[in-house]
Amino acid sequence: MLFLKNAEIHTMVGETIENGQILIENGKIKAIGKEVKCPEGAEVIECEGGFVMPGLIDAHSHLGMWENAMGFEGSDGNEACDPVTPHLRAIDGMNPKDEFFREALEAGVTTVASGPGSANVIGGQYAIVKTHGDRIDDMIINESFAMKCAFGENPKRVYNAQKKSPSTRMATAAILRENLAKAKEYAAKKDRANGDLEKMPAFDMKMEALERVIRKEIPLKSHAHRSDDILTSLRIAKEFDVDITLDHCTEGHLIVDYLKEGYQKGIIVGPTMSSRSKIELKNLTFDTPGILSNAGIKIAIMTDHPVIPQEYLMVCVALAARAGMKEEDALKAVTINAAEIIGIGDRVGSLEEGKDGDIVVYTGHPFDLRSQVKNVIIDGKVVK
Structure with missing residues (x-):
C-alpha cells in the first residue's frame, strides 16, 4: 500500500482537495479525500507544499x-x-x-x-x-x-x-x-x-x-x-x-x-x-x-x-x-x-477511486519552470 498525505490534490474532475490524502492499494486508488486514514505498514509520501495531479x-x-x-x-x-x-x-x-x-x-x-x-x-x-x-x-x-x-x-x-x-x-x-x-x-x-x-x-x-x-x-x-x-x-x-x-x-x-x-x-x-x-x-x-x-x-x-x-x-x-x-x-x-x-x-486521467494509481507530485505549480517533479507513481509503484 502507498499513502500520500498533506497533499494539494488536483483531481481533474472536481474541486481541489486541500490537505488531502490518497491511499493506493494493488495499483489502484482505493480512497481519496481529507479524512483518509493511513493503514499500518503503508509506505508514506509527504506532499506538503506540493502540487499533486494525475500522471x-x-x-x-x-x-x-x-x-x-x-x-x-x-x-x-x-x-x-x-x-x-x-x-x-x-x-x-x-x-x-x-x-x-x-x-x-x-x-x-x-x-x-x-x-x-x-x-x-x-x-x-x-x-x-x-x-x-x-x-x-x-x-x-x-x-x-x-x-x-x-x-x-x-x-x-x-x-x-x-x-x-x-x-x-x-x-x-x-x-x-x-x-x-x-x-x-x-x-x-x-x-x-x-x-x-x-x-x-x-x-x-x-x-x-x-x-x-x-x-x-x-x-x-x-x-x-x-x-x-x-x-x-x-x-x-x-x-x-x-x-x-x-x-x-x-x-x-x-x-x-x-x-x-x-x-x-x-x-x-x-x-x-x-x-x-x-x-x-x-x-x-x-x-x-x-x-x-x-x-x-x-x-x-x-x-x-x-x-x-x-x-x-x-x-x-x-x-x-x-x-x-x-x-x-x-x-x-x-x-x-x-x-x-x-x-x-x-x-x-483523473484521481478517483478505482482508477490506476498514476500520480505526479510537483514541488510547486507545474506551470512554474522552477518547479520540479518530486515523485512519479505508476500503477501504485513509486518509480521516481
Missing part, C-alpha cells in the same frame, strides 16, 4: 519509435515504401529501453499514445502504453486503439520523391477512400459467409486491420495541419461512417464554427513549440488550443515526440495557458481530456 498523458507521440541519439538504426516509425500499411503495429517497433522513456517518466508523463509517423496515407496501428517497464507487453493499455492516416504535405513529399502515387492531395484522399471501400467489402463478405470457411474471402492482413475501422472498433487517427486537409478527413469519415480523431489541427482556429458543428470527438493539438518548418505550418500559433477550448471543444495537447521531446509536454501546456487557454482546461488537456479522447478515461 500526464500524451495523446499523440512517437515515443520509442525514433530512438535517442540514433539515425536509421533506431528509426522505426515510417515504412515509407508503400503508402498503405494498416497491418503494421507500433508495439512491434517500440523500444522501452530507449532513454526517452526514462526522461518522459521523470517529467511526470506516465501514459503515451505512440505509433507510426505520417509518411504513408495509412501508416498503421497506434498503441497506448505506460512509460515504465522493461518489456512493452507489460506496459500496454491498448495495443491497437487507432489507425493512423495522414493528409497534406508528408505523403505527397515522400512518394513524389519515389515518383509514385500519391503526389497530390487528390491521390491521398483517393487512396484512403479506395482502401476503406475494400475493407467495407471485405467485412461484408465475412458477414455473408457467417463462419463458413468455404465462403470466406481470401485472408488479407491489411483488410483485417482496416475492418476494425469499418466496424467502428477503432477510429482513424488523422494527421492534418491545414484547414482544408482537416475538412477532407472529416468528409471521408462521414462518407464511410467511421470514427476519427483530429490530430495536429494546426489551423483549427480558422474553422472553429465548422468543427463545433460537425465534430464532437475532441481534438489533439500540437506540436506547437516548434518552428514553422513547412508551408502547412505557416499559421502555427499557441492561440489554437485556447480558441478551440474556449469555444467548447474538448482539447488535448501533444508533443508529437520527438518533434518536441516528450519531457516538455507540461511546458507546451503552460505556453497554451499563457496564450489564453484557461488553466483548468490546459491541465485537463494532458490528463482527463487526453484520456477520454483516446478512450482510456475509465482507467487514467
Whole structure:
C-alpha cells in the first residue's frame, strides 16, 4: 500500500482537495479525500507544499519509435515504401529501453499514445502504453486503439520523391477512400459467409486491420495541419461512417464554427513549440488550443515526440495557458481530456477511486519552470 498525505490534490474532475490524502492499494486508488486514514505498514509520501495531479498523458507521440541519439538504426516509425500499411503495429517497433522513456517518466508523463509517423496515407496501428517497464507487453493499455492516416504535405513529399502515387492531395484522399471501400467489402463478405470457411474471402492482413475501422472498433487517427486537409478527413469519415480523431489541427482556429458543428470527438493539438518548418505550418500559433477550448471543444495537447521531446509536454501546456487557454482546461488537456479522447478515461486521467494509481507530485505549480517533479507513481509503484 502507498499513502500520500498533506497533499494539494488536483483531481481533474472536481474541486481541489486541500490537505488531502490518497491511499493506493494493488495499483489502484482505493480512497481519496481529507479524512483518509493511513493503514499500518503503508509506505508514506509527504506532499506538503506540493502540487499533486494525475500522471500526464500524451495523446499523440512517437515515443520509442525514433530512438535517442540514433539515425536509421533506431528509426522505426515510417515504412515509407508503400503508402498503405494498416497491418503494421507500433508495439512491434517500440523500444522501452530507449532513454526517452526514462526522461518522459521523470517529467511526470506516465501514459503515451505512440505509433507510426505520417509518411504513408495509412501508416498503421497506434498503441497506448505506460512509460515504465522493461518489456512493452507489460506496459500496454491498448495495443491497437487507432489507425493512423495522414493528409497534406508528408505523403505527397515522400512518394513524389519515389515518383509514385500519391503526389497530390487528390491521390491521398483517393487512396484512403479506395482502401476503406475494400475493407467495407471485405467485412461484408465475412458477414455473408457467417463462419463458413468455404465462403470466406481470401485472408488479407491489411483488410483485417482496416475492418476494425469499418466496424467502428477503432477510429482513424488523422494527421492534418491545414484547414482544408482537416475538412477532407472529416468528409471521408462521414462518407464511410467511421470514427476519427483530429490530430495536429494546426489551423483549427480558422474553422472553429465548422468543427463545433460537425465534430464532437475532441481534438489533439500540437506540436506547437516548434518552428514553422513547412508551408502547412505557416499559421502555427499557441492561440489554437485556447480558441478551440474556449469555444467548447474538448482539447488535448501533444508533443508529437520527438518533434518536441516528450519531457516538455507540461511546458507546451503552460505556453497554451499563457496564450489564453484557461488553466483548468490546459491541465485537463494532458490528463482527463487526453484520456477520454483516446478512450482510456475509465482507467487514467483523473484521481478517483478505482482508477490506476498514476500520480505526479510537483514541488510547486507545474506551470512554474522552477518547479520540479518530486515523485512519479505508476500503477501504485513509486518509480521516481
